[in-house]
Amino acid sequence: MDTRNPGRTMLDIPSRVRVHVETLLAAQNDMGVCDAFEQYAPVGKPDAMNAPHPPKVAGIDSTVPSPAHTVAPAPAVPDTSPAPSPNAPNAPGALLQDRLAGWVSDLTTLHELTERLARTDALPGALTELLRAGAALVGARRGLVVLEPGDGLGPDTTIGLGLARADLGHIETVPRSAMSYGKILDGLPGADGEIAEPDLFAEDGLDPRHREVAARLGYAACYALPLASEAAGRIGAAVWLYDEPAEPAERQRHLVGLYARYATEHLARLVEVERTRVCMATMSEELLPSRLPRVAGVQLAARHRTGPRGGGDWYDALPLPDAALGLAVGSVTGSGPSAVAAMGRLRASLRAYAVMEGEDPVAVLSDLELLLRLTEPARSATALFAYCEPALRKITLAGAGHCPPLLVGERRTEFVETSVSAPLGMLTCWEAPSVELQAEPGETVLLYTDGLLHRTGDATDRAFARLHAAAAGVPKALRHDPDAIADHVLRTVLPDGLDVADSEEDVVLLAAHFE
Secondary structure: OOOOOOOOOEEOOOOOOOEEHHHHHHHHHHHOOOOHHHHOOOOOOOHHHHOOOOOOEOOEOOOOOOOOOOOOOOOOOOOOOOOOOOOOOOHHHHHHHHHHHHHHHHHHHHHHHHHHHHOOOOHHHHHHHHHHHHHHHHOOOEEEEEEOOOOOOOOOEEEEEOOOHHHHHHHHOOOHHHOHHHHHHOOOOOOOOOEEEOOHHHOOOOOHHHHHHHHHHOOOEEEEEEEEEOOOEEEEEEEEEEOOOOOOOHHHHHHHHHHHHHHHHHHHHHHHHHHHHHHHHHHHHHOOOOOOOOEOOEEEEEEEEOOOOOEEEEEEEEEEOOOEEEEEEEEEEEEOHHHHHHHHHHHHHHHHHHHHHOOOHHHHHHHHHHHHHHHOOOOOEEEEEEEEEOOOOEEEEEEEOOOOOEEEOOOOEEEOOOOOOOOEOOOOOOOOOOEEEEOOOOOEEEEEOOHHHHOOOOOHHHHHHHHHHHHHOOOHHHOOOHHHHHHHHHHHHOOOOOOOOOOOOOEEEEEEEEO
């Protein structure tokens, strides 16, 4: 016991080294150094037993060399110095401290890089982050990752770091079997793990096209890793390019290997999310019109955006007897496969009712409400149906809990006042009067779903004001083209890519321009 400081406990090992117990315990608790005390063997045992044993820390192989930031060992020279005195500096303790500092630095770096990767929620961002982190770990400046799941279900893509699209095109002209990522993805012999090519131009068997592309793009070495795990299988390969002949050190390889294993699991989850999103989007699109009809006197355009889980927003346009045209938009509550299926059933039913009694929109929605209440009592929906006579530019419409149409013309931009009514399935019997609208030549009627308003993130009144301002601000040169009008309104109401970004809210915009 140290009488000068009762709170400190010292172990007195006079012939070898003094060990501060508190310091070692702190290192043990913080780093998991379970065998750190093996560095300090008792005096009197043979030197072979006193030799330090490299500890194992947090899953990192302790047999790899010291990290790059530590001083490299000096070459061996004959030891002519006198034997150290008992008061000499603690050489074994300094070695342990240096190694602990290296492990702390490595673990901190891995933690920061994996945290940044975990914050990505889409494949393009995750792949770019993988390339950046890997380049920092192996000391490269450029690279590319090829995503190609082994089950063949996609998605397949190639993303570069420091490489333009044209550069990636040049690399893809090299025979696949001559590229390290191609060997990994195709399972060629010798491609079970990492592939290091420290000096491409020194290799006798380098493919001539590969040599030409490497010289053109200015890289002389590469290092490739498979992106694979037992659970996910093979999903791709990552390659980092060096400007000069080089290869990562053993410790760099170990660290990037740890990072790649974590990244593979994260990418596998995002691959499943992307597949689900594509599947739901495909189902939604297949249940919507494959093309819009051509009817004399009116031009049509439609825009539809669905979220990753799939939603129940829909639209329709169908020719009716007597050269008439039926326009409809609607939204089913919920999301996912059940909502998409309900949307398909509702749209198909409305088409049938519109053909039979389309000139009376109230009757069409009444029949639709009865069907919904009898077949799906736990679900509600909003809908708007318009019966158009293009030759007269006359529109008769009725809405059930739906947003009012917006009329855009040379001299006016205004919402069409419709009667306030409940959504379908909310009341025992739905009924609401219809509204007639007379459009002027060159005017456009916009039908939309409330997802367009919700995606803005604004309150309802401000979202309506933003939509009105966007429609009023359509340039005169574009007002004759419904496609241009729809694109302008979407980009203005939802700026900064929100019109195409994934969201929980579906968006439907249907434009009818009267000539």
